[in-house]
Amino acid sequence: MGVDRQAALTAVRERLSAESAAHSERVAVMAKRIAEAYALDAEEAYLGGLLHDWARDMSGEDLLREARLLGLPVTEADERVPYLLHAPVGARLLRREFPGLSESVLESIATHTCGAPQMSELAMAVFVADSIEPGRTHASASVLRAAVGALPLRELFVRTYADGLRHLVETRRPMHPQTLKTWNWIADGGAFS
Template sequence: MTLSDEQIAELEAVRAKLEVRMVEKPRRYQHSVGVAKTAYEIARAYDVDCFSAALAGLLHDWDKVLDDHELLVRAAQYGVRVAGSPSAAVGLLHGPVASYELLHIFEGIDASVCQAVARHTVGAVDMTPLDMVVFVADAIEPGRHGDYAERLRAMVGESSLEELFFQTFAQGLVYVISGGRYLYPTAIDIYNAYAAKRTR
């Protein structure tokens, strides 16, 4: 799937806004551009809308520039539901918070793009193909290094998108648990939901 000139222009306009927003966080900006490019390629491999994938990739960390206090304030303002401890989960709130704000910042943005942004941090039991593409792209964009990233990259186009998502999600759990980090309460339910599908 190729992008139209209009879509390319729209992505470029969003990229320019993102660059200004992240001017003090150049590494985060480069990561976002990398996620957009990777999401585009994964979307092509699995016949998912490439424009939506690239747009969600660009915007997935839109609110990563906010400090913890501001994220908690905005999450409360928008009624973002947080399982467990909000303060412990604050590092995961930038996706859900941004999903509310992007609807007002970018006129006409598709709700599916906002949902993919919301779900790129903790996932869900009912991930759409677009959700999965962005989740995986965040984990394997070129700035990510390590054996896990190479293994997951090699799966693109070789395994089903759902299996690729499952393996990416499982790797995330390994990372969180091995480092003694806070495990978001819904993580086990999500893992089990997709693990159960694999045994059918």
Template sequence: MNLEQIIQATKEQMPLSRWEHTLRVRDTAMALAEGESVDLQKVELAAILHDYCKFWPAEKLMAQIKENNLPEELLLYNKELWHGPVGAEIARKEWAIEDEDILNAIRYHTTGRPGMSPLEKIIFLADYIEPGRQFPGIDKVRQMAKTNMDQALLQSLDNTITFLIEKRQKVYPLTLITRNYYLEQVMLQERS
């Protein structure tokens, strides 16, 4: 596995604006990783690959979901969710990445999941708070991410769920489960 080849291949999968987002996610992830017990090479690799399949046609993503026996319930929800799970499978197949932590960081960067590893939290939050993102509530999450990733995760999930409800869109069940899990984590932290 050659990082430069992966970088070039990823860049070719997306428009320039999304590539610039990917680079900002990488930089944000590297900053969030400071002081954490994470391998910086894993952080960079997961950040570079997190949106690898984002601009694939829906039919191609659908075919990959079925071919890789991914949860077919994904197809009942917004196609914006599909590229994470598919991207993890592509990283395994095309780039021989077997590290489950890297694969999970790619797989769950849009939905989250209960019990995320530090690497998964970093990629999830970096994707959410990178400097190119501008929407109500983002600055609060950016501040929280500097001191408590679980609080930042909870706030970002609350923001996402509220946005989806206001737009009358379905909320993926794993996102709700993840939100409730991190609510419990934050409440436990506040009690201790």
């Protein structure tokens, strides 16, 4: 692969706040654990987890500006909740920062907030890891952590995704159109094909 784990870890610690870096390290460890449970590439999962929040600490204004500079589509929903752009913006920035990152790692980073139809299993693993890493204290996190290896990965992903949707509904927060598109893909059986 060509990306040194220690160099990536150092870069994360230099770029992100201490809190965001610690979260990213926990996600990396959880993503590796999930990958090992489902016979995925553990090193790619670790890197996807470690680097997933590369653009997380950017301001909303900076995310919108950077997305436009990178040629990413910016929707009305992105204008309202620019925070969600940290996933695709981060993936694009990382392509330049670490040219040795695989497309599957970059996909896992780009899709870790809203998901995407036809997500790879590696992307599902990083998505789940971000939601259930040990720093997450919501009631279902421990239940989902215990399900790693016990449920098929795709079922674990669907339950994790549904848990996130439930939280958005209960807290009356807006849903990004990509989130609905991903859920419709799941509902149509796409996550299991």
